Amino acid sequence: MDLTGKVAVVTGSGRGLGFAYAAKLAALGAQVVVNDVDSDAAKAAVDAITGRGGTAVAHVGAVGTADVAQALVDQAVSEFGRLDAIVTNAGVLRDKVLWKMTDDDFDTVVGVHLRGTFTCARAAAVRFREQGDGGRIICIGSPTGQRGTFGQTNYAAAKAGIIGMVRTWSMELARAGVTVNAVIPVAATAMTETVPFLRPYVDAANNGDPLPAFARRALAFGTPDDAAGIVAFLASDAAAGVTGQAIGVGGDRLSLWSHPQQVVAGYADGGWSPEAIADAWPTVFEPHQQSVGEQFPTPPDDAEGTP
Numbered sequence: 001m002d003l004t005g006k007v008a009v010v011t012g013s014g015r016g017l018g019f020a021y022a023a024k025l026a027a028l029g030a031q032v033v034v035n036d037v038d039s040d041a042a043k044a045a046v047d048a049i050t051g052r053g054g055t056a057v058a059h060v061g062a063v064g065t066a067d068v069a070q071a072l073v074d075q076a077v078s079e080f081g082r083l084d085a086i087v088t089n090a091g092v093l094r095d096k097v098l099w100k101m102t103d104d105d106f107d108t109v110v111g112v113h114l115r116g117t118f119t120c121a122r123a124a125a126v127r128f129r130e131q132g133d134g135g136r137i138i139c140i141g142s143p144t145g146q147r148g149t150f151g152q153t154n155y156a157a158a159k160a161g162i163i164g165m166v167r168t169w170s171m172e173l174a175r176a177g178v179t180v181n182a183v184i185p186v187a188a189t190a191m192t193e194t195v196p197f198l199r200p201y202v203d204a205a206n207n208g209d210p211l212p213a214f215a216r217r218a219l220a221f222g223t224p225d226d227a228a229g230i231v232a233f234l235a236s237d238a239a240a241g242v243t244g245q246a247i248g249v250g251g252d253r254l255s256l257w258s259h260p261q262q263v264v265a266g267y268a269d270g271g272w273s274p275e276a277i278a279d280a281w282p283t284v285f286e287p288h289q290q291s292v293g294e295q296f297p298t299p300p301d302d303a304e305g306t307p
Contacts, residue, residue, distance in 0.1 A: 001236055004029035007080040008235060009072045011063045011120060012090030014041025016189040017140070019048075020224035021087050021231045026054030028232055031080040035059045035072055035090065055080075063090040063116035069123040077127070085136035085235040086124040088117040088162075095151045095194065106154045113158035118165065121180070125173060134177030136235050139166050141182040141246060146257060148292045149195075163246055167259070170244030179243035181234050184257060185227040186220050186250030197296055216251030218297045226251055264288040 003025060013022040014036030026032045026049045034049070034056050036042040042058040049056040057079050061068040076083045092112050094105035121137050128135030144152050145159025162182060169180040188205035192198050201215045205223050215221045230249045233239050248255035266284045268276050 001028050001232060001238070003232065003236060006030040006084040006235065007032075007076050007082050008085040008087065009033040009035065009059075009076050009083065009120075009124070010087040010089060011035045011072070011116065012037075013087075014038050014045045017185055017187055017224045017227055018087075018089040019045050020187075020228040021089060022056065023049055023052070023054070024225075024228035024232045025085075025087075025235060026056055027052065028236075030055075030085075030235065032056040033059050033072060033076045033079070035061065035063065037062045037090075062112070063088075063120060064111045066119045066123070069116075069119035072120065073123045073127050082131060083124060083127050083135065085138065086120055087138045087140065087231055087235075088120045089140045090116055091140070091155075093152075093194065094154060096153075097151050098153050101153055109154035110158045110161075113155065114161045117162050121165070121169060125169070125176075125178065128173070128178045129176050132176075134179075134240075136239070137166075137169065137173075137178060137180040138231055138234050139180070139182045141166075141184045143184060143186060143248075143294055146184065146246070147294050150293065166246070167244050174243065177240075179234070179239060181239075181242060181244070182246040183227070183230055183234070184246055184248040185224075186248070187222055187224045187227050189224060192221075211251065213252075214297075214299055217253060220248065220250035220253035220255070222251035230254065263290070 008025050008030045010018055010022040010032060012018040013034045022032045022034050022045065034042050034045045039060045042060050046056045046058045059072055059075050061071060073083055090112055092109055094109050096105055117139050124137055139162050141162050142159040144156045145163060148156050166180050166182045173180060188202040193202040198221060201211055201221055204211055211222060227249045230247055246257035248257055264285060266280055
């Protein structure tokens, strides 16, 4: 995979998954704009990438506003002459149950994840259309946006919204040769260490310990580096025919998420009255009700199953 000559912007790439994406793109030859709200983290990321022979520059700014989005695109063009890919990774958490979540908790998370993805993708789309030779928009989703997670109203709403935008943009930008996809990663990061079930594996990864096969396969849980390959693929010419998809990645697993589909339908002449629904629900619809939340498999009893 050779990305020489490609120019990419990766938001929220000072550390964690974002850094892994930026580092992988640079290692394959891309010139990268590293964005982070933390100037020290952005500088350290650029130093790490250039120290390995890659090319990167830092942009410090909080993703969300149109001004920051435009500044990212402008810096890519001024530093490297063009833009080929943007990875919208920046994010924050403000976890609380619904009745305790404040307006600020909600607005902060939606502003960074959902609005930030929108403003950055819009600025990139304008540039891609001006250049006239296509482009790549790679949006970072989450299993929470697919399945829901207790205590994450704001995050679930934002990540689910991102998938809806990806599907829409893939249609709107098809004629311009711009592909738009979502990556649904699972990895040991500051965000996943808040999940009690995953915390032991996060600690193991942070300590540099090898993760057991149960984590890497059954849970599809690994390091940020494990999730970087799909981002590089989607940024490449090899992925020109891939668009509108939600692609899961983590540990040893790569997967394709389905789009929502009707699972069962019933018909009543003249429409459905409340009584008719109550009558039919237990036999026609109840057997097909969908589960919510992540359904974690049970760890094996043997010592290799847990850190």
